[in-house]
Amino acid sequence: MSSDQEALPYWQVNVSPEQRSLECPAFLADANEKDQKILATPDADYRRLSWSEVQRLINTNRIDLFQRVPSDLRRYKAYTARLKDEYGSVMNFVMTERLRWQDLVSKGEPFSDSDDIKILLNDWPYGIDSRIVHLVVWVKFQFEEDAITGDLTDAARKQLNSYVDRTFRAHVGSGNCIWFKNWASLKSIHAVEHFHVMLFDPDREFVKQITNDDVALADKIKINDV
Template sequence: MASRGTTKISFWNVNVPSSRHTADCPDFLEYALENEKDRGILATPDAQYHRQTWQEVRQFILDNRLDLFQRVPSDLRRYREYNAKLTREYGSVMQFVMQERLGWEDQEAKAAPFKDPGDIKILYNDWPYGFAERIIHLVIWTKFDLVSDPATDDLTPQARREIDDFVDETIVRKCGEENVIWFKNWSSLKSIHAVEHFHVMLFEPDMEFVKQITGGDVPLAEKIKSDGEASS
């Protein structure tokens, strides 16, 4: 529960205009009744949310504390609500990503990892974590496997080297090593399991370069916001 003055507000009504408050938890947020982390985030007013700095982001990744990443509370709500809509309309979020974001009819790799550009797509993260606004959050999608060790749920040394080499050649050479860091989510933290991908963070990059490597992509969260403003 969050408090506004002396009034208790259910976590699902925080960051929502009072005219839209509901007595019952919406279906798309019912999972948070059993998820303490997300329930705490959703119960936090946006004005009280601390955006994670570049130094924090780097340290979390270096310490393998990916569980500390979180979204701005209102973004988390929008993310869950929209994913529920995509599941209704496309059958799953994965189907939406394959059809609308990647434009891939299949996931059959044409070559060894990172050898064929057609097996790779660089896009914005549609629902980025709540980082400082100078941090750009990209996702690199691949048709080939990014092999993990089942015992550790971490990438094998060879897979890590392959990703390092690709990121160095594609991004670090332009942005500088100190301004780029990547990670691959643990299986337990993945929101989309069936399409391989890893995350790349850039600090204050040249936005023309970002436009070039993403093909002028716009994250879904921004498209939805723009569409809402255009229709209001």
């Protein structure tokens, strides 16, 4: 890292000189210490996590260590700030534009009705090996959680794991699929239940089929849009 880069405040890193602002943009003003550190890192110095590192973080329940590529984090925060202005909340946008659900009333027991489930690409994936496909499974039902720990109960974990087995692992192999459910404190959207599935180097036609040919927002929007 050059001395010039080291001297820049976090909101000016990964921004061309002509686009740098003297004051911190409003959408970055509430960035916590972790995000500020990420934003202050030049993209060139960022190292993406390998598949084995991703598996280790999930298996040891250190999902708090996932982070986005610095410039992607900046775009994410800029875009979500705009969504809050336009839709009132990110949840309203997700419900209206991404899920296109009118309500969150489930038609039966968990995973019993396909209308209660929607699989989409993660709009703003983490800084991981580009061969890893990060999916989000949105559902209209709630998972049973331990009242003390807030973690999934053994029964709920078994139920969820069974769904992942037949929906994903049956197609990509057990070694190429892993899932996790965010802690409540890490969720960006609380009102709509969801969990994450990561696939290592899956067949792209399978991904298109399972997501109904979805395209992540990060790939749809242009830099100038945020």
